[in-house]
Amino acid sequence: MIETRDLFKSFGSKQVLRGVSLKVEPGETLVVLGRSGCGKSVILKHMIGLMRPDSGEVLVDGESISNLTERQLGPVRAKVGMLFQSAALFDSMSVEQNLAFPLLEQGVRDEKEIDERVAQALEMVDLDGEQRTMPADLSGGMRKRVGLARTIVGRPRCVLYDEPTTGLDPITSDSINHMIRRLQKRLGVTSIVVTHDMKTAFYCADRVALLHEGRLHFLGSVDELRNSTDSVIQDFIHGHSGDTD
Numbered sequence: 001m002i003e004t005r006d007l008f009k010s011f012g013s014k015q016v017l018r019g020v021s022l023k024v025e026p027g028e029t030l031v032v033l034g035r036s037g038c039g040k041s042v043i044l045k046h047m048i049g050l051m052r053p054d055s056g057e058v059l060v061d062g063e064s065i066s067n068l069t070e071r072q073l074g075p076v077r078a079k080v081g082m083l084f085q086s087a088a089l090f091d092s093m094s095v096e097q098n099l100a101f102p103l104l105e106q107g108v109r110d111e112k113e114i115d116e117r118v119a120q121a122l123e124m125v126d127l128d129g130e131q132r133t134m135p136a137d138l139s140g141g142m143r144k145r146v147g148l149a150r151t152i153v154g155r156p157r158c159v160l161y162d163e164p165t166t167g168l169d170p171i172t173s174d175s176i177n178h179m180i181r182r183l184q185k186r187l188g189v190t191s192i193v194v195t196h197d198m199k200t201a202f203y204c205a206d207r208v209a210l211l212h213e214g215r216l217h218f219l220g221s222v223d224e225l226r227n228s229t230d231s232v233i234q235d236f237i238h239g240h241s242g243d244t245d
Contacts (some may be wrong), residue, residue, distance in 0.1 A: 019215035034211035087147030096131035141172035
């Protein structure tokens with residue numbers, strides 16, 4: 001569904017990605033782990049064309065997107081939806097208007113169809129009847145779920161999650177993790193989840209990728225990750241910094 005080939009990206013003198021190659025299979029959930037600043041979110045932004053690589057390429061559904069114009073990226077972004085860390089809701093719009101916005105951008109004009117698709121997306125994230133609510137009246141977890149509903153209302157084939165549980169309490173985080181898994185099964189979508197939360201990784205992942213110093217350090221199953229004796233992997237899983245007093 002999505003592939004990165006030898007991806008390099010720098011910001012000034014800081015090299016963030018150093019030749020990352022990944023293949024994400026249709027229908028699977030790939031969790032991308034790594035320390036803060038290792039390039040996890042940068043990879044996601046490349047996958048939807050929000051950033052362009054210094055070298056290498058990104059393919060979506062077999063099509064190279066690295067050199068497409070904004071207009072040409074439109075059909076690609078219809079296939080790939082993204083849930084941002086902050087949910088990125090329009091605060092001046094109601095929940096219903098937030099969800100209708102991407103449909104209108106896609107050219108959907110039938111009000112009945114928009115109402116039905118908005119209601120269906122809200123039902124999928126357990127927010128039935130919240131159409132008239134304003135974002136300011138939502139809790140952090142509810143904002144994330146509205147953001148997720150807006151991501152899936154356009155019926156993408158792939159959903160990118162950027163730190164979906166950051167800033168949420170453990171119970172709300174658990175509900176988001178279950179929702180990611182449930183949506184994958186119900187919609188058959190490909191999911192790529194960027195996180196540093198091991199509970200999210202262990203619950204959601206079909207496969208796990210670990211970035212370290214800008215490179216792909218590990219790619220495999222959850223069991224292979226757990227059972228690895230690699231010190232970088234074990235330090236990350238158990239939260240060991242390597243510092244000594």
